[in-house]
Amino acid sequence: MNLQVIYCNHQTASLDLRERLAFTGAEQLAAAYTQLRDRFPNSETVVLSTCNRVELYTAQDNAAAAPTHDELAGFLSSFHGVPVEEFLGDLLQHSGSEAVGHLFRVCSSIDSMVLGEPQIVSQVKEAYRQAEANEACGPLTNALFQCAIRVSKRVRTETRLAEGRVSIASVAVGEFARGIFDRFDDKTVLVIGAGEMAEETLQYLRDDGVRDVLVVNRNPERARELAAEWGGQGFGIDRLAELLPTADVIVAATGSDQPIVDAEMFAKARDGQRERPVFVLDLGAPRDIAPEVAGLDDNVFLYDIDDLQETCQRNRKSRSHEIERALSIIENESERFMQDVYHRATGPIVKRLREQWSDVSQSEIERLRRKLSHLGDDDFGQVEQTVARIVNKLLHPPLEALRDEARDGTPHGLLDALRRLFHIRD
Amino acid sequence: MADVTIFCFFASYAVAFALDVLRLKKPGRTMWMVGVGFSAAGFVAHTLFLLNAADKGREELLPPLLSSSQDWTLVLAWLVVGFHLFLICCDRTLSVGVFLLPLVLALIGSSYFLADEPSQLLNADEAARRGWTMLHVSSLAIGSAGVLAGIVLSLMYLLQHRRLRQKGGSATGLKLPSLERLSRMNWWSVMVSVPLLTVGMGTGLVLLLFASEGARELSLGDPVVIINGISWLGLMGLFGWMLFTPRATGKQVAWRTLLACGFLLVTVVGLNVLASSSPGFSGHASTSLHRPDDGPVDTGGRS
Secondary structure: OEEEEEEEEOOOOOHHHHHHHOOOHHHHHHHHHHHHHHHOOOOEEEEEEEOOEEEEEEEEOOHHHOOOHHHHHHHHHHHHOOOHHHOHHHOEEEEOHHHHHHHHHHHOOOOOOOOOOOHHHHHHHHHHHHHHHOOOOOHHHHHHHHHHHHHHHHHHHHOOOOOOOOOHHHHHHHHHHHHHOOOOOOOEEEEEOOOHHHHHHHHHHHHOOOOEEEEEEOOHHHHHHHHHHOOOEEEEHHHHHHHHHHOOEEEEOOOOOOOOEOHHHHHHHHOOOOOOOEEEEEOOOOOOEOHHHHHOOOOEEEEEHHHHHHHHHHHHHHOHHHHHHHHHHHHHHHHHHHHHHHHHHHHHHHHHHHHHHHHHHHHHHHHHHHHOOOOOHHHHHHHHHHHHHHHHHHHHHHHHHHHHHHOOOOOHHHHHHHHHHHOOOO | OOOOOHHHHHHHHHHHHHHHHHHHHOOOHHHHHHHHHHHHHHHHHHHHHHHHHHHHHHHOOOOOOOOOHHHHHHHHHHHHHHHHHHHHHHOOOOOOHHHHHHHHHHHHHHHOOOOOOOOOOOOHHHHHHHHHHHHHHHHHHHHHHHHHHHHHHHHHHHHHHHHHHOOOOOOOOOOOOOHHHHHHHHHHHHHHHHHHHHHHHHHHHHHHHHHHOOOOOOOOOOHHHHHHHHHHHHHHHHHHHHHHOOOOOHHHHHHHHHHHHHHHHHHHHHHHHHHHHOHHHHHHOOOEEEEOOOEEEEOHHHO
16 A cells, blocks of 8 residues: 655745646646556546645555656656656655655645645645546545545644735735735726635735725636625626726736736736836736736836745744644644554455454354254353454454554555465455 | 933934844834834933023024024934834834934934034024024924935835835835835925925025125125035926926836935035035035124034
């Protein structure tokens, strides 16, 4: 039984690389799962791709059948058309309990850029749902992801990680937009995209006093729905160029694999109003706003996800005590999960051993019943109970040893010994 | 109350400044409160000192602020401290002390080297000019405080702008007001200080005309008049440009304010230094009045 993860995230790889390795949209994910099934038919797989990370989890009963680091890197390379040497150094790998601990840290947002951010949980859930829809996951990944979600809940409940500024939008607005603008109630906010990130950003901006909200989305209906929730106006993406010049704050959070706003479009929007500062927050990965936009004039303040790193690091340092508490919970839960996994591996042997001994004792009791026919049912009941106790007492030491061994990993040696000693066949 | 010395409030401001610098490394509410406490204590001592000086001026039939050059400089520092206290009370997270308090300390420090003798610009027998002189000095004092504020605000704007463009955030703990607020405050500092300086300079010229009766003639070709005139024209240019160029960017406004106000400050300081180090130079200064047998009467730094 084997679990592993290969990943690159905001700590190991630049946004440039992450956006080249990202899996955007359900169609691309479906294609990825098809290829993964073809390449690794004996493995369960789950792909987790967010703006801060690209992670590939694999699990299989037979450790020998586990894909190697190079094989998984090769898959990423061929799928995205990115040469392996361009990212191999940024691609990390964990296996076994380290892989479990990694997912628990990710899901509890300890590994997130913004410590305590709640969005990662729904992203993990969505990743697992996609894997399920593409029939890529199985019992091991199911147990792993269910447990990760439970652990993240425990971390949020038992620590104070989720207090304070816990979203990328809140950090960006609190750290940068407030450095530009004094107030927001007289500003126009243009949100490009109508997903969860866009909604969360709107919530934060609304709390800061924003009244004039414009939402632009590929699906105009969805844009209007979201805008209506915040008392704004929704438009189709075709109106973007027309709306850009009206905005003081622009937040882009789409799943597009190409920039939606290029330098040319933005330059036109800035014509005749270069004296007006504009705060542009690009939360997309791949980016939605071309980086060249930042150089158009002195009053364009463009920030992407990687620009928030420094602030997030300070945020992290100030809550190091809570991180320690969360890590202790995660360590404890990882250990328990691994014990469960290993114990599960010993399950079939234990079951067969019990069945075998039970069969032997039952047949011996039947023989005894035939020989001692003068004994009544009550007497035989007593005999049966005594034999069952003897069987349990005899089985206890080997099963206890098996359980102890399973704490540190699948006890292959002991399982083999039990198979040979008691003639147990798979 | 009469025992208050310059050192008392200088030391208070110095401690407040040190705490503000420390707060950049280790922000905390306690340190902020102690810093504000020292600034406020210094401000109270400063106010008492000026009131004492004003009383002394009245005894000699001189108006407050005019008792001496030293008092005038201290009034300027007092105005800057008032502005500092106003800003930090509006937003306790701001780190304006690191910009304003060194200015205050420099002004107070320089006052040690200025004359604390009562000015002879207004003699007891010339009480009719008292109102004009009071208008001259007070408008120059407030106008100069506005110029100093303009310089500091422009510096803060440029620093904040650079930081935001370089995506630095407030990593050093230096928390500055938003660009929008700095730009607005900068605009107002110029709008208030330029008319006041104009009034101050105009009344100064009127006083010089009065004073020149019986003294040497006022010469428009005097280098001090020319330099002061150029500085004033620079400020007027900035004033007009800001009024009639609504599409100027905040950065342009900050740079121009810094240049115009900086030039004025350098000019005024330079003239004062030259006047105090070279009696020959002050002899030519139209802003310094010579009366027969009186010795130099300083108004130069103010006009």
